[in-house]
Amino acid sequence: MANLIIGFLGENPVLTSYHVHSTFSDGENSVGEMIRSAIDAGVDEVGVSDHLVLLAGDQTVDWSMSPAAIPRYFDAIAEASDDRITIKYGIEADFDPKTAEELRDLLQSHAFDYVIGSVHFLDGFPIDVDRKYWDELSETECNDVILGYWNRIAQMARSGLFDFAGHLDIYKKFGTMPTVDISEAIITALDAITQARMAVELNTSGWHKPIREAYPSIAILRGCHKRGIPTLVTADAHKTQDIVRDFDRARQLLRNIGYTRQATFKARNIINTDMI
Ligand SMILES: [Zn+2]
Ligand SMILES: [Zn+2]
Incomplete structure (x- = not known):
């Protein structure tokens, strides 16, 4: 859980890109290349946020960094430091109740600026890997995965381990939509x-x-705005060309909903500042 700090009105708004992958997980470019592309794009604050997926037992996924790589990851980010940009130490960590305590220990022993909470698996079901996994499910099973996903997001928030939620409603990626009313589960989350x-x-x-x-839908973003949940625009960039992809369009969408502020992060605190 992050402390919320309200930035001063009239402060210079900053262009940020906080959801960035490198070759430490499934990105195509090195940490240094991603940071240089952020500088070239005029970004003021860039955060690297490679995947950390802790599965129960001995299972691993090849697109996650291993916990043992975290010190090297910090070194690589520090080595890319440059006067022209502020660099943040982030991570995109999967939430799984079975490994939550292990994750808590890891997050506490490293000085992250922010932790993105994501759910890519629901009890072994790969939500965003391939359409074929969804095609194998019946309509009822699809609905159950989607409802289970929102319950897991609520659990993720209650764990207190994360600073912002990654790609809410990612289950729609291949076009799967629920055929039952899931509004209660979304409200709870x-x-x-x-x-x-x-x-x-x-x-x-x-x-x-x-x-x-975009993730999440406009309806969900309206629900966030109504509750005063801070927001930020991210690209989930896996290559240099995507470092600020569609940011103008995204900011316009947020303004239409009523957002005028954006979240930035430092040492696990949220700083809500004017939107650029
Ligand atoms: Zn993700
Ligand atoms: Zn990501």
């Missing part, structure tokens, strides 16, 4: 996020997936 004083990202990568919609 957003209320838990509010209680945990977390932010929610507007992740532009969904515009380039089969669903062609």
